[in-house]
Amino acid sequence: QVQLVESGGGLVQAGDSLRLSCTASGLPFGSYNMGWFRQAPGKEREFVAAISWSGSSTYYADAVKGRFTISRDNAKNTMYLQMNSLKPEDTAVYYCARHRGILQRNRRLEDFDYWGQGTQVTVSS
Numbered sequence: 001q002v003q004l005v006e007s008g009g010g011l012v013q014a015g016d017s018l019r020l021s022c023t024a025s026g027l028p029f030g031s032y033n034m035g036w037f038r039q040a041p042g043k044e045r046e047f048v049a050a051i052s053w054s055g056s057s058t059y060y061a062d063a064v065k066g067r068f069t070i071s072r073d074n075a076k077n078t079m080y081l082q083m084n085s086l087k088p089e090d091t092a093v094y095y096c097a098r099h100r101g102i103l104q105r106n107r108r109l110e111d112f113d114y115w116g117q118g119t120q121v122t123v124s125s
Contacts, residue, residue, distance in 0.1 A: 002026040002114045004096050009119030012086055016123070020081040022096030022116060030074035033099035035112055036081050038092035038121075049081060050099060050107050059107060064090075086123045093118040 008020040022034070035050035049070040050059045058070050069082040079096060097112035 002098070004098065004114055004116035006094060006096050006116045006119040009094060009121045011122045011124065014087055014123055014125050016086050017082070017084045018086065018121060020083065020094055020096075020119060020121070022079040022081075024077045024079075024098075027098065027114075029077040033103040034072065034079045035097050035099055035107065036070060036079075036094060037097060037109070037112070038090075038094045039118075040089075040092040043092075045095070045109060047107050047109075048094070050103055051079065052103055057103065059103070083121070086121075088123050088125045091121060091123050093120050 003025045005023050006020060008018060010018060012018055031053055033052050036048040037045050038048050039045040047061050048064055049068055051070045051072055055072050067085045072079040095118045096116045098114040099111055100113050101111050
């Protein structure tokens with residue numbers, strides 16, 4: 001049974017940093033591309049960042065490029081999202097997910113099949 005568990009969310013002030021973690025079980029974690037999405041109240045879930053199975057390739061949404069860094073430690077079955085210079089508009093529930101297919105080509109919601117339960121990130125101004 002595939003399980004993805006996010007942690008590390010919280011309430012911070014604008015300009016602060018947070019590091020989210022996603023720990024996987026029930027799958028050969030090092031064989032899969034992975035990603036982060038977020039969903040703000042009243043908005044659709046949106047892509048944030050993705051990383052290839054080896055960690056050699058990373059992709060970011062324009063809104064977070066230069067501020068967020070995605071990484072992974074396959075020995076620990078864990079993926080991370082380091083979020084710096086946080087803004088109030090980064091407030092959302094953040095989800096990690098497993099990617100299926102060619103990461104370089106497609107990073108749509110439907111290209112990810114297993115999801116975690118999410119962790120809340122709130123950035124106050």
